[in-house]
Amino acid sequence: xxxxxxxxxxxxxxxxxxxxxxxGLRIQEALPGMFPEVLPSRKSCRKALDRGDILLNxxxxxxxxxxxxxxxxTLNVALQPPTPPGKGNPTxxxxxxxxxxxxxxxxxxxGLSTSGVGNRHLAGTxxxxxxxxxxxxxxxxxxxxxxxxxxxxxVHRLDRVTAGWVxxxxxxxxxxxxxxxxxxxxxxxxxxxxxxxxxxxxxxxTAPLDDKAAATRWKVLGTGPLPVHGTAALIEATPETGRTHxxxxxxxxxxxxxxxxxLYQPDQTDGQPxxxxxxxxxxxxxxxxxxxxxxxxxxxxxAGPPPRKFYAVPWVRALLSIxxxxxxxxx
Numbered sequence: 001x002x003x004x005x006x007x008x009x010x011x012x013x014x015x016x017x018x019x020x021x022x023x024g025l026r027i028q029e030a031l032p033g034m035f036p037e038v039l040p041s042r043k044s045c046r047k048a049l050d051r052g053d054i055l056l057n058x059x060x061x062x063x064x065x066x067x068x069x070x071x072x073x074t075l076n077v078a079l080q081p082p083t084p085p086g087k088g089n090p091t092x093x094x095x096x097x098x099x100x101x102x103x104x105x106x107x108x109x110x111g112l113s114t115s116g117v118g119n120r121h122l123a124g125t126x127x128x129x130x131x132x133x134x135x136x137x138x139x140x141x142x143x144x145x146x147x148x149x150x151x152x153x154x155v156h157r158l159d160r161v162t163a164g165w166v167x168x169x170x171x172x173x174x175x176x177x178x179x180x181x182x183x184x185x186x187x188x189x190x191x192x193x194x195x196x197x198x199x200x201x202x203x204x205x206t207a208p209l210d211d212k213a214a215a216t217r218w219k220v221l222g223t224g225p226l227p228v229h230g231t232a233a234l235i236e237a238t239p240e241t242g243r244t245h246x247x248x249x250x251x252x253x254x255x256x257x258x259x260x261x262x263l264y265q266p267d268q269t270d271g272q273p274x275x276x277x278x279x280x281x282x283x284x285x286x287x288x289x290x291x292x293x294x295x296x297x298x299x300x301x302x303a304g305p306p307p308r309k310f311y312a313v314p315w316v317r318a319l320l321s322i323x324x325x326x327x328x329x330x331x
Contacts, residue, residue, distance in 0.1 A: 164286025194283035224315030
């Protein structure tokens with residue numbers, strides 16, 4: 001089924017006022033950071049200006065115009081239709097929408113990007129289902145409030161190779177509220193990972209990543225044998241910051257790369273690439289997501305077991321049973 005525009009699309013808008021820090025800047029220089037949940041980069045800000053989506057004091061903004069204290073900047077969110085989902089994209093997802101909420105918790109399978117270009121990512125598939133899915137899917141993806149986003153929007157991201165829960169906003173106010181919670185680090189995330197070696201029972205890494213502060217804590221749930229690596233450990237990891245590939249990089253730096261890791265696998269002593277366990281992808285899953293209360297609604301959380309591949313390792317399966325996790329069809 002082709003992706004067509006909804007019959008009666010709604011467009012959200014948001015406003016911000018220019019403060020002293022941005023006074024005197026050209027609008028294209030002042031815009032970054034004003035609407036970070038919808039325009040996260042300078043490139044996206046420039047595109048919004050080029051499309052005429054930015055108003056300055058009620059008039060379509062000229063990129064050369066300078067802003068002054070108290071000026072009103074308005075963003076009209078008229079997101080372009082995403083590329084139709086490609087062949088092989090899933091059309092059934094495990095998700096949960098809290099009562100009266102304008103967001104969903106959606107389980108993203110490994111191998112599917114959260115968003116981006118091309119035709120294989122979660123955001124595009126959800127946009128397609130929002131108006132061309134089953135009646136139940138369209139209902140679940142329909143916002144309650146009038147500031148509807150044209151398409152469901154992820155408010156954070158998981159790596160393509162990582163399975164787990166992603167929060168999806170349906171309205172601009174919800175996206176802003178949740179985006180602020182993620183930025184202020186009041187959202188709590190937990191991951192399960194299978195790592196090489198035998199790490200200390202309660203470990204952490206505060207190694208800076210990309211010249212920025214970063215912190216990851218983990219605790220060992222148990223250890224056992226694993227081909228190639230000899231010994232592996234099942235850990236619960238908690239990122240306290242949100243750097244790119246943070247958990248993967250911190251664990252590799254600690255000498256305990258995640259099983260299936262292909263980017264940050266440490267070299268052997270002879271300088272040759274380290275051996276790795278292949279065939280089942282990366283053993284990392286975002287199994288728990290807890291949101292604080294805010295204008296998006298009361299505090300909510302979601303939790304679920306990791307993908308089925310974790311259960312293929314007998315001692316890991318036993319540990320997951322002890323800790324209350326069971327396999328899910330969403331993997």
